[in-house]
Amino acid sequence: MKKKLMLAMFLILSVFLTACGGGSNSAGAADDVIKMVWYPNESGNDLKSSREEIGRLISEATGKKVEHQLTTDYAVAIESLVNNNADLAFMGAQGYVEAKNRNDAVQTIAVKSGESGTLEDAKYYSWLAVNVDEQDKYKKDGEFSLDTIADTKFSFVSNSSTSGFKVPAANMIDHFSKQEAYADLTEEDLMESGPLFSQVLFGNSHQGSAVNLLTGNADVAAFCDTCVEEYVEIAEGEENTAGAVYRVKDNAAEPFHTVTGKEFTLMSAIPVLNEPFVVNMDVLGQEDFDKIQELFTSDEVANNEKIFAPKDSGQSALFSKSDKERLVAVEDEWYDPIREFSK
Template identity: 80%
Template sequence: MKTKLLLIMIAVFAVLLTACGGGNSGSATADDVIKIVWYPNESGNDLKSSRDEIGRLISEATGKEVEHQLTTDYSIAIETLAGNNADLAFMGSQGYVEANNRNDAVQTLAVKSGESGILDDAKYYSWLAVNVDEQDKFKENGEFSLDTIADTRFSFVSNSSTSGFKVPSSTIIEHFSQQEAYADLTEEDLMGSGPLFSQVLFGNSHQGSAVNLLSGNADVAAFCDTCVEEYVELAEGEENTAGGVYRVKDNAAEPFNSVTGKEFTLMSSDPVLNEPFVVNMDVIGQADFDKIQELLTSDEVANNEKIFAPERIQNRALYSLKVIKKDCCQWKMNGMIQFAKFQSNFSKEK
């Protein structure tokens, strides 16, 4: 399961590439407020300092007031941006595709690079996890097997989450559709109990999905590494590798404060392309787009410890110590090369 970047990402980024030139910035009706809508994963109090710092810098760059809109549901954030009620959002590729499909003025702005400073290694990981004490139930001949997740209680993040639904559901469908009993399995089938799962939960955030597992409400859970990295620590094995064991820190903040000390292990870990910042060009306007893009790709932001926190800093930040880049790079997926440029002028250059 870790030998490829999943086929779903090819489809997602094929749509992304097609969409990148579709905005209508000429009809922008920019006002004096920059509204940023945040996914539930980034709406918690633990990221307030990062949100505030990003807002402060954007306010300085544009000369406008910044207003943060916090959400408890992915679909609310997507609809807020697509419905011309926000200028800017930070979302996964699936959320971007959904927003762009509703409104082609929704365009990409910048994306976090990998540790190399370019996009070749710009990725995070989609995990399938089980509780350590129950891991043997999910193994066959000593190895984790997807066959064992049938008839279990499963937790996803949101059906608009890339790493918390689209990637794991693609893996699950690809695996089970080879079996006659599940030959016609669809995404919709995975959203509720039967035919595969006995019960399906949605955590509404990656943190929420992880807590569903650790609290005993789910047997298997999908969530990503970056959204829980400040709450857990590697206890055994290798990071982002099947069999790796993670333990919730003793001082973990909400919602993990109720499951401190609990351990989970990874059934699988699949790489996912990093999330972009996206904008609604009909709301933000080209002038502010240019100013914010220049800001996000600047050394000022890359070196800001409230946004990119070094390991020595205990407070959580939006990113670990990496850089946001706007460069054009290549991703190799199943022997294919997909070109992606997270800028609205991609179609002029491809």
Template identity: 60%
Template structure:
């Protein structure tokens, strides 16, 4: 793929962040065998999920005897670089983030992913949404059906170019759709990274997290935004339609926490929903031995985790958790590297 100035700047940013992470690791001192450090993406780093993160950490501490430390982040790159360079031992990443970390260091390997409602890998997916503000839905219809034909020329918000459902999946879908037309026959994902005159989008924003991308939409900074269902489910509720179907209308909950605290009652509609492979917990096997890796798999796939209502939150609960319990069968299930090959194919 052709290189752009933005790609070069991004590479320099990644290098700078990697160096910064190395320096922070040296300043903190090397982690001993008695400590397990877990990195979290920005989506799971908010104060509202602190109790859920701590719950998982406490269970791991109890079973392994190790002290668990949490490293929250404000940037995807930091989490990916931290696990790839061994500054943390474990991380919760999106599928694309895992692939990037694994490409940097093959010692980064997956442990588990949250299952689907079947309790297996068969339906272990969540959804990448393209959404617009309420009242603007009709512009994105053709013959009564929702279409993305009209997103060209709009102000668009992605999450991060290291996000699976907030960039990799939607950008691939956009390119696949528009490259069938004569005007955009040579469109590439790199063409979607910048907006402006002569570009596919008039403006491109990056929210930094799924929550941030949704806020870009709801505050009018973007006309269309990409973000996923699970990352905003603690803040929004279905107002009309069927979940994860084009045309579904969602509303920000009353008393929603930051960054939605000033947006209660705001509504948006989905114009596209694409299933995405669930995100994995991963480890750096330079830091974690095979025995320890197997112990972590056993802990994370246990009934104790699956039945913990601070980890898998039952329907109707007001607790802000990481995962939802809908069928009663949801749990964390072991996964291998090859399971993520469909996401790898999107990058080729």
């Protein structure tokens, strides 16, 4: 009798736990809260309205509450997604590739198009910049030269940043490894003082790297155009070309509020694939994925000025729009060129 009673109690308990647990598959793992994690670049107050609008629209589309997780470190955002602590993220291409390598449930959902409204011109730019007054130090025969950055104080964004580390690092290694003194130069060498740089800083955001340059903490800095476009304006030359001069706006928000009016010039501008929105399918689930992808790629989002601010409007938003820019669906394979940087 005791054995039968214990068996019956065990079966009842098992049924109860199964009902409460909801199973272990990805559909069962989905809950009533969608957690969205943001890189440091997009965690500032200047983009609060964009984050809230995106959250509101996702909540309407899915019927679920959206919680925003703001970060001050790239690694924290990547870890949250990889370890099933976030459903959705907006991150750079390199961050996505790293996350995908560690958790195959991570996948792309949408990316900002180019002006054409397609993936054909879906790109932004990785900049190397120097202060205007010191630009001649970085030229040879009147042209900017990478040779001149040796022994300088250099600022990257994060070693998980595509345009703030991976792209410029690959360019530097390709250039300097042809010289005997730097024949064995590696990414790891670029993360610390010597053999190429006298000092290496990490801004932890594109804004932070730019401010490192403008405050004199760094001689040369890597950062991207889209992450600082709200704070700077073209002062001379053609946008995204070597020699173009940018000035920090007089009303620039933090962290540029202490360097308003200062100018920097571009040593180089390298095109990079646009940053994706990505999801963790183990915690989001296919039903919500479909709803969010339909929302993101809709005209409603493309025409929403809280998300796509008209260029030169003075509005702060996650994206700027000058023509047919919108969010479009994107597959994992589109980021294969970024994977090549890590080989």
